[in-house]
Amino acid sequence: MDRDAAIDDMLAKDALRDLAMRYCRAIDRRDPDLLASVYHDDAIDDHGVIFCDKAATFIAKQGEIMAPFALTAHYICNMSWRLDGDRADGELYFLAYHRVEQPAVRHLLATGRYLDNYKRRGSAWKIVHRRLVWDSFITLDAAPADMAQLAALGVAGGTSDDRSYTALPLMGRGQ
Template sequence: MPYRDAIDMLLAKDALHDLAARYARAIDRRDQLLLRSVYHDDAIDDHGVVFCDSAALFVAQQPEIMAPFAITAHYLCNQSYRIDDDRADGEIYFIAYHRTEAPGSSHIIVSGRYLDNYERRAGLWKIAHRRLVWDSFITLPAAPADMAQLAALGIMGSAADDRSYDALPLMGRGQ
């Protein structure tokens, strides 16, 4: 592979890696502007029985979809990309933590894989079609003592009012 092609490939993979991180941040911060920015206007999001339609509708329905959860944290693991000019395919393993609202809070931990088709349009990589494969689902009760210990540790994560907006001003809303 010529030197310039290798650099272009690395830049594309870095852009796709950043796109994945922005998706996770957008979901966990309930940042609809940022979430919308990771999809092309005509993109499809297929979360299986949870949701399968246009990405624009997926973004619009996020407040309703996320309403039962006090907090979510999406962790991205293995990421593999194959790039062909302005198209790319990617498989991203994930673990997603969800804690339901009180009373009766529970921990829900799911894992799976994002199977993504990307396109670079006007120089920007975005998701054209996302499909999910669900690999595991675990529900555990959130013990009151555990929640008290979490609170005792100090500042906890949350959604739109997350501490990261103050601590990381370059990563503001929608960015």
């Protein structure tokens, strides 16, 4: 591969990495505009039995899907992509933490992989089809002392009113 092609591949992979990070931020902050920015308009999102339909419908249903969770934190671990011109395939390993508070506080931890097909249209890489593979699911009861310690630490993470919106103005809602 020549230098220019290698640089193009690096730039494409950096754009795909940014896309993955924006997805996590959008889901955890309940930010539908940011979430819409990672999918092409005709994209499909297949979360298995949780959801399988147009990504636009997935975005519209986020309030309903995320309602049971007081907090979520999505992490992307291993990432690999294969590029072919304006198309790419990617496998991204994820770790997703969810806290539910009703009827009792519990920690839910899911791991799996996003199997993504991407297209670059114009200059923008976006998801055209996302499929999930679920690898593990763990439920843990939260000790009252742990929740008290979390509260004692001060400002805790959150959803649409997260402190990041005021502390990081360049990363505002929808961006």
